Amino acid sequence: MAGLARDLKKLVPMGIALIVGIFGAFAYFYYTKPTDDLLKNAVVFQSIVGYMAMAISFINISLIHGKNLQRRRKGWIFSILLIFMMFFSLVIGLGVKKGWPSVGLFDWGLDDFGTILIDAIQNPAGTAMFSLLAFYIASAAYRTFRIRGIDSAILLVSGALVLLGQAPIGSYIFGPQLLDLKTWILSVPNMAGSRGITLGIAVGSVAMGIRVLFGYERRPVLGGVE
Amino acid sequence: MAVAKEEKRTILEKFGDIDRRIIYAMVFLMIVPPLLFPLNLPIGISPETSAIFKFINNLPKGSIVVLSLDFGSKIGENYPQARTVFAHALRAGMKVILMGMWSYGATVSANFLVEETKAYAQARGIGEITSAMATYGVNYVNLGIILQGDNGVMQLAQVGFYPQMFSKDNYGNKLEDLPFNKAGKPITQFKAEDVDLLVCYAAGTPGIEAYRTYWWATGKCLNLAVGAVGVSVAGYYPLMNAGILIGIIPSTKGAMEYDQLTGMIGASGLSLSTMDAQSLEHVYVIVLLVIGNIGTFAISRSRRRGT
Numbered sequence: 001m002a003g004l005a006r007d008l009k010k011l012v013p014m015g016i017a018l019i020v021g022i023f024g025a026f027a028y029f030y031y032t033k034p035t036d037d038l039l040k041n042a043v044v045f046q047s048i049v050g051y052m053a054m055a056i057s058f059i060n061i062s063l064i065h066g067k068n069l070q071r072r073r074k075g076w077i078f079s080i081l082l083i084f085m086m087f088f089s090l091v092i093g094l095g096v097k098k099g100w101p102s103v104g105l106f107d108w109g110l111d112d113f114g115t116i117l118i119d120a121i122q123n124p125a126g127t128a129m130f131s132l133l134a135f136y137i138a139s140a141a142y143r144t145f146r147i148r149g150i151d152s153a154i155l156l157v158s159g160a161l162v163l164l165g166q167a168p169i170g171s172y173i174f175g176p177q178l179l180d181l182k183t184w185i186l187s188v189p190n191m192a193g194s195r196g197i198t199l200g201i202a203v204g205s206v207a208m209g210i211r212v213l214f215g216y217e218r219r220p221v222l223g224g225v226e
Numbered sequence: 227m228a229v230a231k232e233e234k235r236t237i238l239e240k241f242g243d244i245d246r247r248i249i250y251a252m253v254f255l256m257i258v259p260p261l262l263f264p265l266n267l268p269i270g271i272s273p274e275t276s277a278i279f280k281f282i283n284n285l286p287k288g289s290i291v292v293l294s295l296d297f298g299s300k301i302g303e304n305y306p307q308a309r310t311v312f313a314h315a316l317r318a319g320m321k322v323i324l325m326g327m328w329s330y331g332a333t334v335s336a337n338f339l340v341e342e343t344k345a346y347a348q349a350r351g352i353g354e355i356t357s358a359m360a361t362y363g364v365n366y367v368n369l370g371i372i373l374q375g376d377n378g379v380m381q382l383a384q385v386g387f388y389p390q391m392f393s394k395d396n397y398g399n400k401l402e403d404l405p406f407n408k409a410g411k412p413i414t415q416f417k418a419e420d421v422d423l424l425v426c427y428a429a430g431t432p433g434i435e436a437y438r439t440y441w442w443a444t445g446k447c448l449n450l451a452v453g454a455v456g457v458s459v460a461g462y463y464p465l466m467n468a469g470i471l472i473g474i475i476p477s478t479k480g481a482m483e484y485d486q487l488t489g490m491i492g493a494s495g496l497s498l499s500t501m502d503a504q505s506l507e508h509v510y511v512i513v514l515l516v517i518g519n520i521g522t523f524a525i526s527r528s529r530r531r532g533t
Contacts (some may be wrong), residue, residue: 044390122299130302145515167479167504167505183463191467
């Protein structure tokens with residue numbers, strides 16, 4: 001009995017994945033009114049499942065960081081901050097109204113508070129993070145872009161040309177031809193490499209999809225249990 | 227106790243290992259002066275940016291332009307791109323739909339976009355934009371967030387804008403109450419096929435890939451363009467060359483190029499001084515690359531000689 005239950009636990013999700021997957025692919029490539037209608041409903045159902053996952057993740061984060069706090073694990077102070085901000089943002093979000101997006105459930109008039117959070121915290125913090133990138137990228141480029149052979153030399157020269165072309169000073173010094181050269185580098189050699197990678201990913205995705213549909217790849221449906 | 231003898235290095239060898247604090251200090255020195263004392267370097271126009279400008283100019287008045295604000299900050303590279311295209315589209319007589327898959331871009335940034343464009347047009351006396359923005363819901367609407375990202379974009383293509391995806395706009399107005407239409411066809415009947423141009427301001431995923439898969443590949447909307455952040459610009463050129471994208475606005479420089487094309491300097495919210503700072507930073511990085519490689523070469527040469 002226990003064996004049957006264990007087998008069903010594996011077979012039912014795989015069966016559902018197989019049927020829905022084949023139906024989805026069929027309805028995408030061959031149009032019929034009933035399958036199209038069913039697919040549209042399936043897409044809406046997928047949204048609903050997505051929202052449920054969001055609610056579950058909210059509970060999950062609360063539990064994980066609640067345990068961090070309870071057991072005083074390393075960095076527990078950040079768990080307090082995370083839990084507080086998560087619930088605080090939820091309350092603010094539910095109460096937003098007036099001129100800002102009125103997606104709130106209640107008219108608590110908290111939109112000013114939300115605006116302050118955005119103007120005084122989120123925007124300056126975002127700007128600071130962006131600004132730091134200028135410093136880190138300069139340092140990282142200096143340390144990593146070293147010529148070790150012909151390949152890295154080509155990479156360095158083409159990178160430098162694109163870098164110059166992406167700033168006004170490039171065309172100011174070398175004329176509009178530099179812009180054309182930059183566009184050529186991005187359109188021709190870059191495209192050749194990029195297409196190869198993209199096609200490889202596409203073929204790999206199809207192969208992976210077939211493996212999942214026919215039960216050869218069990219991890220996605222069994223939550224990591226083989 | 228034996229003290230390790232410090233290896234004597236030449237200046238060229240020292241180039242290979244500059245202290246990162248010196249690198250950071252030099253970045254600061256490269257960025258701040260041009261912001262205070264602008265060089266006003268001229269901006270060259272990239273063909274990929276002008277392609278979008280020309281495309282909008284060639285669309286008949288009243289065409290639907292969708293700006294998908296798929297980024298997470300008012301600051302950065304995508305917001306200025308969206309501002310300048312929004313101003314141009316309104317001035318050219320287009321009807322603009324604002325929406326997005328990223329909550330911050332689609333809601334907060336969209337509000338800033340509307341307010342700042344309105345203020346810019348009033349300050350510069352650009353009558354076409356001021357009159358286009360006089361009444362909300364006629365020439366532009368702000369639909370807010372496309373819930374469920376990629377999946378939402380698929381639903382827009384399959385079931386249309388109304389009512390599953392958008393029953394209300396970003397401000398809580400019912401879509402059926404809005405006068406927004408395309409040649410008499412109300413927004414409640416809009417489908418992806420009614421969109422004449424979609425510009426996706428993509429900071430990452432979900433982004434233009436969703437529109438490419440569900441709008442372009444299904445033949446529902448064949449006119450896509452992208453406003454790209456600097457690090458992902460290179461990845462969009464294959465799409466443009468394959469005819470999937472009509473154009474690309476690359477980074478903040480692309481936004482400035484677009485300002486130049488429209489003649490509305492400052493419509494993006496950027497000034498030439500910011501571009502000057504970027505120029506000097508780029509030159510500085512190239513100088514660092516050269517110095518670093520000279521250092522590496524000098525070190526390897528001295529090792530070969532056994533000194």
